[in-house]
Amino acid sequence: MxxxxxxxxxxxxxxxxxxxxxxxxxxxxxxxxxxxxxxxxxxxxAEEPLREGEKHDQLAAKVETAENRQEALLDEGLEESFPGSDPVSVKRIT
Structure with a gap:
């Protein structure tokens, strides 16, 4: 074979x-x-270590290019769920 x-x-x-x-x-x-x-x-x-108690913001670069943080969250949700069958649901942060 x-x-x-x-x-x-x-x-x-x-x-x-x-x-x-x-x-x-x-x-x-x-x-x-x-x-x-x-x-x-x-x-x-890491290129620049975080200070004690500081958290990394993974959306910082996307927020700069998006209209607002909510749009950046939606974009991130789409990327993380692609390809998928469930619709993206982003929690509204108030």
Missing amino acids: TRPDTQKGDDRHFTHGTAASTADMASEGAIRPEDKSFDAPHARE
């Missing part, structure tokens, strides 16, 4: 049958060579 050609990686979706570093490129656009190493750390060092 012959095996199918497993060298064809170009036609596969980046999340199916490829390395985790390839799936991570969805947010960055390219694979960093250092992420493919077996000795790669599980997390990257």
Whole structure:
């Protein structure tokens, strides 16, 4: 019995049958060579460490480009749930 050609990686979706570093490129656009190493750390060092008691705001960059924080929350909800069958529901923060 012959095996199918497993060298064809170009036609596969980046999340199916490829390395985790390839799936991570969805947010960055390219694979960093250092992420493919077996000795790669599980997390990257922060460019600027947070002060004691400070929390990271992941929406800060999106809020700058969106009309307001609510729009940024909606955009983030769409990205996190895509592709999905459930409609996005963003809690209104008052």
